[in-house]
Amino acid sequence: MISLIDATPVLLVLTAYAIKKGGSSCRSYWIAWVGLAMTILSNHFLITLKAPAHTHAFMYGVMSALLAHLCWIIFLRRHATLNLRVALGLFASLGLLFAVRLLPAFHDAYWLAGAIALHIILTIVCVAYAFGKHTLSRMWRYAFCTLAGSDLMLGYNLFLYVPDMEPLIELTYLISLAGIAIAIARCAQKPTQANRIRYLRTVPLIVVLGGFFVTLLFSFSMACCPNMAYNPYMRMLSYLGRTQINNVNYPLCHYLFMGALIISVGIVAFFYPALSCFVKNNASKTCLRWGGTLNATGLLIIAFIPENTSEAGHNIGCFLAAAGAAVTIITLAFKRNNPKVPSAVRWGWLIWGFAVIATFEFFLLAHQFRLLPFAPYVPTVQKIVILTFAAWMINYALLLFNRTHPSFLPRRNNVLK
Numbered sequence: 379m380i381s382l383i384d385a386t387p388v389l390l391v392l393t394a395y396a397i398k399k400g401g402s403s404c405r406s407y408w409i410a411w412v413g414l415a416m417t418i419l420s421n422h423f424l425i426t427l428k429a430p431a432h433t434h435a436f437m438y439g440v441m442s443a444l445l446a447h448l449c450w451i452i453f454l455r456r457h458a459t460l461n462l463r464v465a466l467g468l469f470a471s472l473g474l475l476f477a478v479r480l481l482p483a484f485h486d487a488y489w490l491a492g493a494i495a496l497h498i499i500l501t502i503v504c505v506a507y508a509f510g511k512h513t514l515s516r517m518w519r520y521a522f523c524t525l526a527g528s529d530l531m532l533g534y535n536l537f538l539y540v541p542d543m544e545p546l547i548e549l550t551y552l553i554s555l556a557g558i559a560i561a562i563a564r565c566a567q568k569p570t571q572a573n574r575i576r577y578l579r580t581v582p583l584i585v586v587l588g589g590f591f592v593t594l595l596f597s598f599s600m601a602c603c604p605n606m607a608y609n610p611y612m613r614m615l616s617y618l619g620r621t622q623i624n625n626v627n628y629p630l631c632h633y634l635f636m637g638a639l640i641i642s643v644g645i646v647a648f649f650y651p652a653l654s655c656f657v658k659n660n661a662s663k664t665c666l667r668w669g670g671t672l673n674a675t676g677l678l679i680i681a682f683i684p685e686n687t688s689e690a691g692h693n694i695g696c697f698l699a700a701a702g703a704a705v706t707i708i709t710l711a712f713k714r715n716n717p718k719v720p721s722a723v724r725w726g727w728l729i730w731g732f733a734v735i736a737t738f739e740f741f742l743l744a745h746q747f748r749l750l751p752f753a754p755y756v757p758t759v760q761k762i763v764i765l766t767f768a769a770w771m772i773n774y775a776l777l778l779f780n781r782t783h784p785s786f787l788p789r790r791n792n793v794l795k
Contacts, residue, residue: 383426383548386418389559400566406456407565413449414558416442417525421551424532431536432487440493443529447500450522451507458512463671465506470698471678472498472530478688483537494533501526515564521557524550527640541628578782581652585775588645589768592638599634610761611754616696620686632684639681646674649771652778653706662715666706673702700735703767707731710774719777727770734763 393411397404423429423439430436476498484491505526508518528550534540535547599618600608604626608618619635621628650670654663676699683691710716711728738759744750 383421383552386421386552386555389555390415390418393559393562396563397565404565406453407562409449410453410558410562413446413453414555414562416446416449417555417558420446425548425551431490437493440490440497443497444493444500447497447504450504451500454504454507454510454512454514454518457514458507459510460503461506461510463667464509465502467671467675467678468502468505469499471675471682471695472502474679474691474694475682478683478691480533480537497529501529515561515567517557517561517564521554521561524557525554528554542633575782578652578655578778581649582775582779582782584648585645585771588641589772592641592645593768595634595638595641599631599638602630602634604629604631611758613753614685614757614760615764616680616685616692619681619684621684622686636681639677643674643677643681645771646670646677649775650674650706653710653774655778655781656710656718656774657715658717659715662709665709669702669705669709671702672698672705676700676702700763703770704731704735707770718781723773723777727773731766731770734759734766738763 390411393414397407397411400407420439420442423435423442427435429439476495480494481491484494501522505519505522508514508522528547531540531543531547531550535543596615596618600610603618603623605624608631616635617623618631619639621632623629623631647670650666650673653666653670657663657666676695676697679695679698680692683695685692707728710719711724713721713724716724738756741750741755741759745752745756
């Protein structure tokens with residue numbers, strides 16, 4: 379029986395027809411088509427044949443993937459600019475993952491380590507170009523992010539021996555290929571600027587529904603903690619993301635915790651650019667963008683590096699996530715940056731946020747100097763910090779909803795410029 383993966387070469391026929399039919403406006407898409415073909419060939423070796431590492435078939439799969447990414451970089455450089463923030467954020471998170479977890483798994487296979495490192499770098503460049511300024515289809519962003527996730531899970535499965543990943547690898551692989559094919563098939567469409575009003579109206583819904591779904595995943599991960607009842611007052615939330623809990627390797631709560639963090643990164647990436655409508659000067663807009671980058675990078679590191687694999691690496695992620703949130707809240711606190719929001723809201727969030735963080739640090743230091751036990755003080759305040767940030771996001775999402783709702787637009791459309 380032919381599976382969907384076996385049928386993926388059909389996408390080459392369909393996209394070739396779309397490029398041919400599009401004429402001169404689609405001519406540059408042939409290099410992207412070659413990238414699609416190389417990716418299908420790569421996944422034939424790595425996914426369909428399940429070639430083990432250190433074999434010739436595996437090397438063919440890796441080389442095909444490298445050629446695919448080179449083709450896409452050549453294509454995207456003709457249409458887009460590199461998003462430096464995305465590139466640095468991914469380099470920090472994926473680079474730390476490679477150095478801390480993947481590199482030791484290669485042992486003496488230096489050529490393999492080098493090939494995987496090069497693949498990660500090329501993936502970062504592709505995603506950064508897809509998130510740069512261009513008039514291409516947004517599907518390039520979604521497709522490359524999904525493909526990067528599929529490649530990452532494949533690396534987890536092959537080198538870290540993370541079990542039960544195959545169905546999700548195949549699913550994300552198919553979704554990414556379909557997304558790339560759709561993006562190529564849209565080559566004949568005339569470039570249009572993104573509808574900013576529609577995007578800003580969508581953000582509150584994404585934040586509220588996405589936050590609710592993330593909360594459910596965290597709750598389910600607490601319920602699935604193996605051989606024990608997870609007590610949020612006695613253990614840190616990151617305990618649920620450990621790769622081993624009570625002698626159970628890769629429990630279900632690990633996957634749920636990691637999935638919740640990945641979705642949180644998507645919410646942050648979608649939400650932070652919308653905050654720029656609250657501020658007027660370019661410096662403030664830049665601070666908000668970098669704050670979102672730091673926050674998303676930190677969350678990715680927390681997801682990639684559980685505390686039991688590298689406490690130092692995990693703590694770097696926690697620090698970056700908190701720093702990103704702090705940069706944003708501070709930027710929005712000043713009236714000259716954020717004049718349309720009442721001062722009680724602006725300064726209220728800043729004062730409360732710093733009070734909670736100061737309390738958290740106080741309990742950490744008290745534990746360090748053996749003045750107080752770790753629990754329940756530190757884990758409890760950690761939950762308050764997380765809930766504070768979630769509530770702040772929902773608050774600004776609702777403020778954004780008020781400003782973009784049709785009944786508000788005649789009076790307040792100036793904030794959307």
